[in-house]
Amino acid sequence: MEPGSDADIIERSLGEPAAFASLYDRHAAVLYRFLVRRIGPSAADGLLGDTFRIAFERRASFDRGHESARPWLYGIATRVLAHHRRAEARRMRAAAVLVASREAPIDPAQRAAASHDARELWPLVADAISALPVGERDALLLHVWEDLAYDEIARALGVPIGTVRSRINRARRRLRELTAQSGQQAATRSAAGRGKIES
Amino acid sequence: MSDDLDRLRRLRPDRLQPHDPMDPKVLMDEKERLMSAIEQSAASVHAATRMPSIYPRLAYRDVLRALDFLTRAFGLRERREARLEHPDGVLAWLEIGDGVVMIGQSGAAHHELYSPAELGRTTGMVMVSVHDIDAHHGRAVAAGARVVMPLEDMFWGDRRYEALDLDGHRWHFSERLADIERRRGKSAE
Numbered sequence: 001m002e003p004g005s006d007a008d009i010i011e012r013s014l015g016e017p018a019a020f021a022s023l024y025d026r027h028a029a030v031l032y033r034f035l036v037r038r039i040g041p042s043a044a045d046g047l048l049g050d051t052f053r054i055a056f057e058r059r060a061s062f063d064r065g066h067e068s069a070r071p072w073l074y075g076i077a078t079r080v081l082a083h084h085r086r087a088e089a090r091r092m093r094a095a096a097v098l099v100a101s102r103e104a105p106i107d108p109a110q111r112a113a114a115s116h117d118a119r120e121l122w123p124l125v126a127d128a129i130s131a132l133p134v135g136e137r138d139a140l141l142l143h144v145w146e147d148l149a150y151d152e153i154a155r156a157l158g159v160p161i162g163t164v165r166s167r168i169n170r171a172r173r174r175l176r177e178l179t180a181q182s183g184q185q186a187a188t189r190s191a192a193g194r195g196k197i198e199s
Numbered sequence: 200m201s202d203d204l205d206r207l208r209r210l211r212p213d214r215l216q217p218h219d220p221m222d223p224k225v226l227m228d229e230k231e232r233l234m235s236a237i238e239q240s241a242a243s244v245h246a247a248t249r250m251p252s253i254y255p256r257l258a259y260r261d262v263l264r265a266l267d268f269l270t271r272a273f274g275l276r277e278r279r280e281a282r283l284e285h286p287d288g289v290l291a292w293l294e295i296g297d298g299v300v301m302i303g304q305s306g307a308a309h310h311e312l313y314s315p316a317e318l319g320r321t322t323g324m325v326m327v328s329v330h331d332i333d334a335h336h337g338r339a340v341a342a343g344a345r346v347v348m349p350l351e352d353m354f355w356g357d358r359r360y361e362a363l364d365l366d367g368h369r370w371h372f373s374e375r376l377a378d379i380e381r382r383r384g385k386s387a388e
Contacts, residue, residue, distance in 0.1 A: 017241040024233060028226050037212050049229045053236050122210050144207045172203055 006069035010062050020056050027073050028052065034074065034146055038081055040091040047084070051077040066155070071148060075156035078138050085134070092126040128178035136171035139164050250292075251299055255325065258305035258312035259366050262289040265302055268365050269293055272342030273327075273372075274335060275300070295327055305366075315367030324361070324369040331382075332358050332374035339372075352376060 006023060013020040031051060035044035054076050062072055081088060129137060138157060142148045154161040259265035269275045275293040283290040288304030305314040315321035329335045336350045339362050347369070348361035359373035
């Protein structure tokens with residue numbers, strides 16, 4: 001039987017809870033990648049389960065006027081992540097160190113640019129992202145890493161679309177300022193970082 | 200203008216540092232956990248809405264008014280999620296302890312069930328065990344229930360009273376004397 005839209009699945013799961021499995025099959029992989037990006041693979045396993053259990057419990061409140069449940073699921077996952085801000089900050093820092101130490105890509109044409117991004121930019125950006133206010137970081141990362149449109153972010157975070165726009169604009173301004181500020185210290189810091197890893 | 204966004208896109212952790220292909224076992228394990236949580240919650244919902252194997256249906260001239268009276272005067276609780284509101288009448292389920300009564304519209308079109316107020320007599324009595332019979336009695340009297348047998352200790356070991364509701368259905372409320380004594384003993388300590 002063709003399951004139809006997410007809204008159909010959720011509607012059916014109200015009377016027939018096991019139908020919720022199709023919603024998991026459709027979106028679990030995407031949500032898992034999102035959680036891994038934000039918090040790392042080991043913590044992401046459990047948070048994936050938490051996200052879908054909460055979604056199941058709250059499924060009656062899903063606005064079935066929308067076909068796709070993905071923004072709603074992103075919203076729940078984002079709130080689940082909110083309890084793990086410190087782990088997320090550690091993740092960002094660890095990723096920065098790992099990335100800086102990593103071999104350049106195999107394709108030599110991309111090597112220069114990629115290794116510049118990785119070694120010089122990522123540690124700066126990771127710090128800057130960690131320093132953003134929570135609401136701005138959530139909106140920005142849903143936009144650039146998850147490719148959600150502004151209206152989808154608005155649904156996910158439960159805020160008006162104008163708020164999404166202003167949060168992302170503020171976040172971009174802040175990122176530019178933060179990366180510029182710490183740009184001066186970048187040379188010394190990344191040199192020190194590499195020294196540690198190579199030793 | 201969107202240079203900074205593109206740069207940020209390129210810096211997505213798994214673009215710079217692709218993870219090993221996702222382990223399908225993670226997704227399968229989490230799905231298994233989710234489904235067992237769903238099964239459990241479905242089982243508990245089922246338990247909360249399960250009806251006893253036997254329970255009566257009583258007929259009232261005005262079901263919503265009866266509902267209000269029975270909850271206020273006799274301390275029954277409505278199973279709100281069970282209520283059915285048809286254009287030609289409301290059906291409601293009320294519980295107290297582990298017992299349930301169903302109430303519906305009276306009349307020829309409704310299973311030919313009539314209210315005692317329409318018949319001038321009643322043919323049954325609902326027997327209810329309650330906690331703290333004295334408080335229950337006080338509440339019923341205050342809400343306007345007509346007490347037709349006074350509150351008394353009976354030789355078979357109950358303290359009981361009988362009352363009529365708005366439509367004249369007869370209700371028998373009781374508590375075991377042994378339970379009352381045990382409660383008093385406890386509060387005296």
